[in-house]
Amino acid sequence: MLDPKLLRSDLTGVAAALARRGFVLDTEAFAALEEQRKGAQIEADRLRAERNANAKAVGIAKSKGEEVAGLLKSSEALGEQLHRVEQRLEAIQAQLTDLQMGLPNILHASVPEGRDESANVEVRRWGEPKSFAFEPKDHVALGEPLGMDFEAAGRISGARFVVMTGVLAKLHRALAQFMLDLHVREHGYREAYVPYLVHGTALIGTGQLPKFGQDLFAVHGEPGFYLIPTAEVPLTNLVRDQILAAERLPLKFVAHSPCFRSEAGAAGKDTRGMIRQHQFDKVEMVQIVRPESSYAALEELTGHAETVLKALELPYRVVALCAGDTGSLSAKTYDLEVWLPSQNRYREISSCSNCESFQARRMQARWRNPDSGKPELVHTLNGSGVAVGRALVAVLENYQQADGTIVVPSALVAYMGGTALLKN
């Protein structure tokens, strides 16, 4: 959510800023609503003040044993007026909230212009895509002999699921553990175990609701839960409704969790293999920081995700998402794209975002600024470090041998119980 003060004081500025994303804000409708809200608010406050004064007077008069019938009568009339104004105010407020909740974050000045993916800017590249002396296979062809089973998954759960058995299941587990350990040991994150079912309020806090409900899986029954689309949701909500002491910041959490996404609107995209699934695992990093350090933290966080790919010796590039491609919660996002030989291109494996105060405002996550002595909103960042399923895909494809066996990256051998080569 954007700062309501900013919306009031500089509506055209906000509209211009949002236009960078291609988002159209109806400033006139907004201003009109705001005007109405203000009027109703002032009216309601006035009526309440009068009513309160009256009620007090009644109390005093009664304690003195004086006549109160007249006061009661005027109080009653005030009550009725107030009721009407309150109803009007509520209706306006609801419209305004809807509007505000629908607004995306304001982009950082450094975000490149552009409408879509094609305008994203490559920031740096690491590693050389390996040239193969044979035609490299994709992860499905490589995985199936090793225990990657889409047919079984289809029988159990349908499309966009996978079953892995044997060395692949183990590799998947090894990757997740390796990443978690790396972030905890080398990067100072606190490991967290979190719920995978969350209330709607948690999703409103991080911004997936109300706008992106179609991407989520909802669980039927009472109470209604949602399956988390990313561990960002429970991790970031750890600070909801908190006022943190300044010395506790930055908070850095990392969790390994499954993620559930309906992939509504992705029909036909990446239907083969494990690239786009309804259920996938991810190691997620979240930082809660002081506002002045959030952009330094974004660089740091992105670096932490890169460390994973470097340790696995997977070629990748870092891309600064352009205005039109940046998610609506984020003020600035870097994607990490890993090299996939079968596709002969880089594919997203991590996304690192600075949400500034956008989520913090929705969550009422604050810290006490020693300079002002006041509670102020924190900045929140999140990044995958990294997607486990896609990392597995990248390892299979980049480490494949002519005979279809897979060399285990040296960083993972210990996690694989010493196994250095995957074969069936």
Added chain:
RNA sequence: GGAGAGGUGGCAGAGCGGUUGAAUGCACCGGUCUUGAAAACCGGCAUGGUAGCAAUACCAUCGUGAGUUCGAAUCUCACCCUCUCCGCCA
């Protein structure tokens, strides 16, 4: 799942229909005293909103929502959460 108790400011804890945004203690901040510290004493100390240059004034908030009432932290209902006991389980 059954029975009971409870959710009040940073924490502890009173208040249970009327000048109560809320006693008291602790913590915290400022001051007096002191060579310094502690103690003692004095003062301050929730959040958000609106108006105002400001002092300040007003409004909202005592788990959440709805209701009763001229008036609700206080009464009613629903929901959420916590604790204790019993049952059942991983």
